[in-house]
Amino acid sequence: xxxxxxxxxxxxxxxxxxxxxxxxxxxxxxxxxxxxxxxxxxxxxxxxxxxxxxxxxxxxxxxxxxxxxxxxxxxxxxxxxxxxxxxxxxxxxxxxxxxxxxxxxxxxxxxxxxxxx
Amino acid sequence: xxxxxxxxxxxxxxxxxxxxxxxxxxxxxxxxxxxxxxxxxxxxxxxxxxxxxxxxxxxxxxxxxxxxxxxxxxxxxxxxxxxxxxxxxxxxxxxxxxxxxxxxxxxxxxxxxxx
Numbered sequence: 001x002x003x004x005x006x007x008x009x010x011x012x013x014x015x016x017x018x019x020x021x022x023x024x025x026x027x028x029x030x031x032x033x034x035x036x037x038x039x040x041x042x043x044x045x046x047x048x049x050x051x052x053x054x055x056x057x058x059x060x061x062x063x064x065x066x067x068x069x070x071x072x073x074x075x076x077x078x079x080x081x082x083x084x085x086x087x088x089x090x091x092x093x094x095x096x097x098x099x100x101x102x103x104x105x106x107x108x109x110x111x112x113x114x115x116x117x
Numbered sequence: 118x119x120x121x122x123x124x125x126x127x128x129x130x131x132x133x134x135x136x137x138x139x140x141x142x143x144x145x146x147x148x149x150x151x152x153x154x155x156x157x158x159x160x161x162x163x164x165x166x167x168x169x170x171x172x173x174x175x176x177x178x179x180x181x182x183x184x185x186x187x188x189x190x191x192x193x194x195x196x197x198x199x200x201x202x203x204x205x206x207x208x209x210x211x212x213x214x215x216x217x218x219x220x221x222x223x224x225x226x227x228x229x230x231x232x
Contacts, residue, residue, distance in 0.1 A: 032217045038160075043208060043222045091160055097216045106216045108154075108162035 003027055004096055006109040013084055014117055021079045021112045023094030028105060029074035030096030035067075038091040038111075047092075050077065074098065084116040119144045121211050123223035130199045131231050137184075138194045138226045140209030151185065151192045152210040152220070155203075165207070168192065196228075204230045 007022045023033065032051050036044040048069050050056035056069040066088075068080040077096070081088055091113050097106040120143045130136035142151070153165040168176045168185050175183050180197045196203055209223040 034219055043224050044162075044220070045222075046219050049219060093162065095220070097218075106212075110159075110161045113160075 003100070004094065004107045004109040006092075006094060006112050008112060009110060010113050012115045012117065015085050016083055018080055018082045019084055019114060021081075021092055021094075021114075023077045023079070023096065023109050025075050025096040025098065025107075028096075028098050028100035030071075030077070030098040031074065032097040033069075033071050033077040034095040034097070035069060035077075035079050036093045036095060038093060040091075044093060047079075081114065084114070086116045089114055089116045119146075119211050119213065119221045121209055121221050121223040123209050123226050125226045126224070127227045127229070129229040129231055130196070130203075132199055132201060134199055135195060135197045136199055136228065138196075138207055138209075138228070140192045140194070140223055142190050142192065142209070142211050142221075144190070144211065144213070146213050148214050150212045150214075151183075152212065153181070153183070153192075153194045154208045154210055154222075155205045156208060156225075157205040162208075166194065199230050201230050201232065204228055 003026050005024045013019050035047045037047050038044045047062045048056045048058045050069050050071040058064045071077040091111050093111045094109040122141045149170045151168045155163045155165050166176050166178045166181050182195045184193045206225045206227050208225050210220045212220050
């Protein structure tokens with residue numbers, strides 16, 4: 001069964017609004033969370049990395065004040081796109097990494113499609 | 118920085134035939150992992166196969182196998198007996214060390230399976 005969930009899977013919003021995306025690791029403790037962004041017909045690009053209880057580290061070119069990441073617990077991380085604009089329309093994928101029975105592990109969430117009108 | 122290169126943007130294969138997808142990478146690390154992920158239209162990333170750099174033996178998972186050439190920094194994926202369900206985007210990925218490090222992805226190869 002799925003070990004990572006993302007919610008919502010699809011969101012359409014108006015320009016200027018904020019959107020929160022949740023990522024849950026269902027049966028393991030995610031000590032590290034990666035957030036990736038994928039534009040159409042392109043590869044996955046890392047946006048930021050966060051460790052539970054710590055501030056996120058953002059990749060060059062990713063605005064930390066625009067993409068707010070919270071990783072307050074070992075099973076939940078959120079990405080908030082603030083004041084979204086059409087150029088933020090993309091596919092956002094979380095990737096929790098941590099410890100599961102059997103050893104260390106790293107998975108990808110099913111992704112969230114964001115369309116900003 | 119690590120780079121992963123997939124030089125084939127698109128590939129096609131006849132159903133039941135074999136196809137090989139190419140991948141090269143660049144790193145100065147000695148401890149790393151290489152992956153092939155499949156991304157179907159649903160866009161869920163699905164792990165196809167994984168190779169630890171310290172292992173000389175090529176990884177195999179049913180119809181999927183890799184040709185890992187460490188000195189050449191090459192990591193190709195062979196799909197045997199191709200099925201319609203294999204049609205997808207395939208990404209080669211590199212990760213330094215064990216869990217907890219980021220993935221570096223190639224640009225992907227779109228695989229079409231012809232009935």
